[in-house]
Amino acid sequence: MSTATDATRPAPRLGGFNRVLLTLELRRMLRNRRTVFFSLLFPAALFFAFAGSSGGDERVGHGNVSAYVMVSMALYGAALTTASAGSSVALERSVGWSRQLRLTPLHPLAYIATKAACALVLGALAVGVVNVAAVAQGRAEMPTGRWLACALLALLCSFVFAALGLFVGYVVPGENAMQLLGPGLALFAFLGNLFIPITEGSALWHVASLTPMFGVAEISRAPLTGELPWYAVVNAVAWLVVFVGGAAWRMSRDTARG
Amino acid sequence: MNQTSTLSPRSATTRSDAVRLQQVRRSFGDVEAVRGIDLVVRPGEVVAFLGPNGAGKTTTLDMVLGLARPTSGTVHVLGLDPREAVGQGRVAAVMQSGGLLKDLTVAETVRYVRSLFTHVRDVDDVLERAGLTALADRRVGLCSGGEQQRLRFALALLSDPDLLLLDEPTTGMDVEGRRTFWSAIRDDARHGRTVMFATHYLEEADAYADRIVLVSGGRIVADGTAAEIKARAVGRTVRATCPDVDDAMVAEIAALPGVEGVDVRGSSVVVHGTDSDAVARHLLTRTTARDLEIVGRGLEDAFLSLTGADERTPA
Incomplete structure (x- = not known):
């Protein structure tokens, strides 16, 4: 006690970002049965359901329909994971854990980095599960380089939904955020052309092309299809701005109050 | 670490x-x-x-x-x-x-x-x-x-x-x-x-x-x-019925040793102080007060009086 009184204690390295923190955060997310089911198992099951039907071998761009479905499901799974990670940040603020952490040397940026790293790991896991399922099933077909590019793009694009999760987490208090995000993302996935192809140029297609998962889906599948329409990029960037802006807006109000 | x-x-x-x-x-x-x-x-x-x-x-x-x-x-x-x-x-x-x-x-x-x-x-x-x-x-x-x-x-x-x-x-x-x-x-x-x-x-x-x-x-x-805090609250409350209470009587009671406060409510007089005996003696011998009641005060009362949260008996 007496020696401690006289010491100037150094700040933690990297603002408190460390392996223990990362491991425990990951363990928490994997402990959540809903996260495991909906982000890891459900998309793989959907892949088997959609890609197993006839027409899976039909050609699409540089690969086939099975590969197309695989990328879509990987994006869907990753989006659910990152959205869940985003909403957990808001939940932690609402239960006062963030306030508890403010009594430690943990730097806010290190906290965000930890959360982002967890979302990245779990998102990669979600993408990986669907890809492994596709390999196991054996019908998906596309050049390895493009395959990897699709997986990487799906993971990166899913971060748009981390911002959405954070935003919704602030708007919907408590643990209800995921109950809204789950069906919401399923709807976005449907409109984003992830589940069933919507006829291009139809009225529904025009509406769908404005929804948040449409753009990122086109981007994720670009290495496979070999085309990247300009409106898909605009869509993805616009929704990223909306979600990040919304999250920042709610977060600043929350901070001002606390 | x-x-x-x-x-x-x-x-x-x-x-x-x-x-x-x-x-x-x-x-x-x-x-x-x-x-x-x-x-x-x-x-x-x-x-x-x-x-x-x-x-x-x-x-x-x-x-x-x-x-x-x-x-x-x-x-x-x-x-x-x-x-x-x-x-x-x-x-x-x-x-x-x-x-x-x-x-x-x-x-x-x-x-x-x-x-x-x-x-x-x-x-x-x-x-x-x-x-x-x-x-x-x-x-x-x-x-x-x-x-x-x-x-x-x-x-x-x-x-x-x-x-x-x-x-x-x-x-x-x-x-x-x-x-x-x-x-x-x-x-x-x-x-x-x-x-x-x-x-x-x-x-x-x-x-x-x-x-x-x-x-x-x-x-x-x-x-x-x-x-020390308790000491500030040491004392008792003396309560009595006294129909003909007036300002002069209140001033007299207030001047008694150890009295901290005198409160008149209708025909009742409520006195807070450290020397309840002196107050009781005065009330019974020098005034028409009757139905005398003496209650001890605890830390609770000190707390209430010091924090001003006591609405019942403003001392």
């Missing part, structure tokens, strides 16, 4: 006061929660911050922790800026509002927070001190309110802080939980840690603090040992 402590030039300042508040004020919009508090807490003291709800206790503790900035005045903790003291783990707190993650176990929560500090105690050590060894593997969500509060206490002990703040630490606990919690705090404070706790339970302040700082309406209204 453990680092050996070394002496530094800062030791000269940190040896001074655990907490030093100078003319601290804090407003929220038009509401002034803290209206000029001066307070010095010396190292090793166990201080109760006692007052009714809304007295400004939590706001003051928030400022000591750097969670809120004073509107005016200065706050020093261990000779440092509050945020710096918190950042070094030199000051820790068990907060009313501090949340826990339900999906971690008790031991995981301790390891989580421990990983953030550079100067730390062993997980097993803090679990034992907080009386949580047997609960180490239990999910936080399954712990009782008292157990969760002991976990917050364990987290606060991790960095081996010089100053420990507790904000209404036993709110919502049952008698047994309260007793266990305080015995853990008491055992720990024996090793010389400075402890400052906010409470609105008189018994807690009385039983566990060396010094009581009584706050009301954002100001300090009394400051001293429990015995």
